[in-house]
Amino acid sequence: MNDDLKRAFSPAKLGKLELKNRILKAATYEGKSPDGVPGELLLDFHKQIVSGGTAMTTIGYCTTEADGRINDQMTWMDEQFRPQYTDLIAELKRTAPGVAVSGQMAHCGNFSKNSKLQRLKRPMGPSRQLNMLGISAGMPFAGAMKIADIDYLVQTYYDAAAFMKSVGFDAIEIHFSHGYGLSQFISPRTNRRTDEYGGSLENRMRLPLRALDAVRRAVGDDFPILGKMGMTDGVKDGLQFEEALEVATMFDKAGIDALICSGGTSSFNPMVYFRGATLDKGMLEVETNPIARLGLKYYGPRLFRYYPYEENFFLDKAKQIRDRVNCQMVYIGGCTELDSVATIMREGFDFIQMGRPLVKDPAYVNNAMSNPNYRNNCSHCNKCASLIEAPGGIRCVENDAVQVQ
Numbered sequence: 262m263n264d265d266l267k268r269a270f271s272p273a274k275l276g277k278l279e280l281k282n283r284i285l286k287a288a289t290y291e292g293k294s295p296d297g298v299p300g301e302l303l304l305d306f307h308k309q310i311v312s313g314g315t316a317m318t319t320i321g322y323c324t325t326e327a328d329g330r331i332n333d334q335m336t337w338m339d340e341q342f343r344p345q346y347t348d349l350i351a352e353l354k355r356t357a358p359g360v361a362v363s364g365q366m367a368h369c370g371n372f373s374k375n376s377k378l379q380r381l382k383r384p385m386g387p388s389r390q391l392n393m394l395g396i397s398a399g400m401p402f403a404g405a406m407k408i409a410d411i412d413y414l415v416q417t418y419y420d421a422a423a424f425m426k427s428v429g430f431d432a433i434e435i436h437f438s439h440g441y442g443l444s445q446f447i448s449p450r451t452n453r454r455t456d457e458y459g460g461s462l463e464n465r466m467r468l469p470l471r472a473l474d475a476v477r478r479a480v481g482d483d484f485p486i487l488g489k490m491g492m493t494d495g496v497k498d499g500l501q502f503e504e505a506l507e508v509a510t511m512f513d514k515a516g517i518d519a520l521i522c523s524g525g526t527s528s529f530n531p532m533v534y535f536r537g538a539t540l541d542k543g544m545l546e547v548e549t550n551p552i553a554r555l556g557l558k559y560y561g562p563r564l565f566r567y568y569p570y571e572e573n574f575f576l577d578k579a580k581q582i583r584d585r586v587n588c589q590m591v592y593i594g595g596c597t598e599l600d601s602v603a604t605i606m607r608e609g610f611d612f613i614q615m616g617r618p619l620v621k622d623p624a625y626v627n628n629a630m631s632n633p634n635y636r637n638n639c640s641h642c643n644k645c646a647s648l649i650e651a652p653g654g655i656r657c658v659e660n661d662a663v664q665v666q
């Protein structure tokens with residue numbers, strides 16, 4: 262094993278948290294919490310990941326309040342789930358002693374088809390706009406948040422962070438990207454406010470930085486906070502790379518422990534952050550709502566424009582951010598095969614997050630450590646992502662074929 266791979270598979274510290282290696286599971290919303298309840302399905306999925314040698318798994322899309330959910334099956338950080346989360350995290354740590362568990366804090370903002378809203382009448386974001394995702398659920402419009410709504414949202418980040426620390430999470434990843442709640446404020450395309458939360462980048466960053474501050478106050482200085490940010494929205498009028506460099510600097514100065522640099526949006530062009538085969542055909546196979554089916558059939562090809570896959574597809578831009586900040590850097594995006602792992606280590610990144618490679622092979626780390634010729638061979642068919650809302654949630658369909666043989 263060369264020195265770069267040795268570095269990848271050796272212990273390292275994320276902030277003050279000791280990790281057994283530098284390979285982390287990326288947040289991949291699992292779709293495994295029926296009615297929001299984190300149970301056996303979610304546990305089994307993460308048990309496989311932690312048993313496979315990954316240093317830290319991440320529970321995807323932990324919404325900060327019930328109305329932050331994209332759909333009504335998502336979980337949220339609420340006292341009623343305290344026993345389940347406490348047991349789930351304890352069981353993961355029993356299964357793989359020394360493993361760490363992170364949770365991705367998120368909020369959908371104006372991008373939701375959750376028709377079981379509890380507090381709000383309609384999804385809310387920085388500015389009034391069409392909520393394409395909500396059309397099939399009878400919620401075609403999203404409202405503009407008032408200052409009181411913004412203050413409330415910040416409080417949900419504080420409460421959720423305190424809850425997450427108390428049930429045993431070792432780290433928190435704040436979702437600042439992919440067109441969800443906080444990134445809707447950063448993006449000039451979705452944020453058309455004229456008050457102190459809109460306009461200049463400083464104003465558009467006010468809410469994301471307040472959320473970061475609230476999480477820091479809730480968990481204290483020694484608890485690692487990661488931030489997943491966008492390097493570009495990949496659409497006209499959206500966040501561009503030049504501003505993203507400033508965004509990274511602002512998070513760094515505000516005391517974030519590590520940055521994960523992604524790009525694209527779920528609302529306008531999800532394939533920017535996935536790359537590879539488009540999602541629309543797979544989603545059509547599992548979608549049951551007739552209006553959503555119609556939308557997917559006619560608008561799918563436009564929304565899911567094809568972006569060819571290549572290994573380490575965010576590397577060039579992520580390196581430029583690495584050169585600007587003092588915080589730790591977690592590389593994400595197409596780091597699938599061992600050559601790519603070695604490249605990222607050689608480039609001086611501290612950690613690597615893997616999404617699809619670990620869905621394909623949860624034992625990636627153990628397998629790669631015992632076999633220098635290991636190949637992951639994820640084909641980036643992206644069927645796993647199409648299954649997010651299918652019964653049972655995500656899985657690698659390429660593994661189905663292996664099991665049938």
Ligand SMILES: Cc1cc2nc3c(=O)[nH]c(=O)nc-3n(C[C@H](O)[C@H](O)[C@H](O)COP(=O)(O)O)c2cc1C
Nearest residue numbers: 287288289290321322594595615616617645646655
């Ligand atoms: C099934 C699936 C679900 C995902 N859900 C999330 C999510 O909840 N939050 C997030 O930030 N990214 C999510 N992503 C994106 C991944 O975290 C990651 O950014 C992307 O897959 C690129 O990394 P990879 O090439 O290692 O898969 C998801 C990806 C997949 C495949």
